[in-house]
Amino acid sequence: MSQATASSTEAAARMARRRRSIAMVFGCTILGAVGQILIKLGANTLTHTTSPVAMLTTPSLFIGYVFYGLMTVLFVFALRHEELSILYPIISLTYVWVAGLSTVFFGESLGWLRTLGIVAIVLGVAVLGKDGRK
Amino acid sequence: MKTPASSIGLVLLASFIGSFGAVFLKAGAGKLNQGLRYLVLNSRLAIGVALFVGSSYFFVLGVRHGELSVLYPMVSLGYVWTMLWSRLVFQESLTRHKCLGVLLILLGIGLIGLGGR
Numbered sequence: 001m002s003q004a005t006a007s008s009t010e011a012a013a014r015m016a017r018r019r020r021s022i023a024m025v026f027g028c029t030i031l032g033a034v035g036q037i038l039i040k041l042g043a044n045t046l047t048h049t050t051s052p053v054a055m056l057t058t059p060s061l062f063i064g065y066v067f068y069g070l071m072t073v074l075f076v077f078a079l080r081h082e083e084l085s086i087l088y089p090i091i092s093l094t095y096v097w098v099a100g101l102s103t104v105f106f107g108e109s110l111g112w113l114r115t116l117g118i119v120a121i122v123l124g125v126a127v128l129g130k131d132g133r134k
Numbered sequence: 135m136k137t138p139a140s141s142i143g144l145v146l147l148a149s150f151i152g153s154f155g156a157v158f159l160k161a162g163a164g165k166l167n168q169g170l171r172y173l174v175l176n177s178r179l180a181i182g183v184a185l186f187v188g189s190s191y192f193f194v195l196g197v198r199h200g201e202l203s204v205l206y207p208m209v210s211l212g213y214v215w216t217m218l219w220s221r222l223v224f225q226e227s228l229t230r231h232k233c234l235g236v237l238l239i240l241l242g243i244g245l246i247g248l249g250g251r
Contacts, residue, residue, distance in 0.1 A: 036206055043197045055194050065190070095207055102203040110203055113249025117242040118203075121210045124238030128213060130231050 014081075021082035025090045028071045028078065033097035035067030037105055088129025092122045137200030137250040144196030145208045152189035153215035157223055158182030204250035210239050 042061025046054055055061055078087060095118050102108045110118075162178030197205050214236050220226040 040202045098206045099203045108201045108203045117245030120242030124235045128235030
């Protein structure tokens with residue numbers, strides 16, 4: 001194999017790894033949003049207690065935090081092949097999914113103030129991430 | 135008001151506590167190159183994790199009442215605190231990007247606060 005072919009194969013492999021990292025971070029946003037819905041579902045049953053034990057023994061709350069743990073692990077793996085400045089802005093999509101799922105699962109209505117606020121936060125996190133380093 | 139101010143306060147408190155967790159993790163991570171066993175025997179990492187657990191406790195207290203589409207975005211205030219501690223504790227530079235990001239997040243939180251009434 002010529003050297004040129006070898007280096008283009010290497011470049012293609014690197015691109016594939018980066019694409020996989022980006023796909024993994026999309027997965028993180030889904031895991032994070034679903035985890036958040038589960039945490040809210042659990043918290044809704046705890047209106048009359050502040051006990052940490054009650055929290056730990058509420059299944060959906062517990063599973064919600066397991067989702068968070070999985071999200072963190074997946075994010076660390078994604079970081080190995082792509083820069084934080086690319087991945088961080090994608091993470092902020094979690095805010096969009098949570099807002100959407102809140103309307104579906106809890107019948108919340110967003111209204112234009114909340115929608116605008118979420119857009120500003122997503123942009124803000126994306127701009128912050130642009131400055132990030134690996 | 136569908137989302138009580140106390141819930142918003144608890145979630146903001148959680149974001150404040152969690153941002154200190156990040157500071158301790160960063161301080162602990164600096165020692166990790168001395169060997170992997172420092173991952174376990176590292177009091178700063180342990181404090182960082184404990185702060186995240188404490189932060190989660192107040193977050194759950196906060197989301198017991200009120201609407202998630204108001205409360206969840208409030209967590210992003212944590213980025214603002216983290217930016218502040220990075221500057222004060224680790225002397226990281228404040229770039230234009232960072233300032234713009236923080237302003238947009240604060241604007242967003244303000245708008246959502248108004249929209250949650």
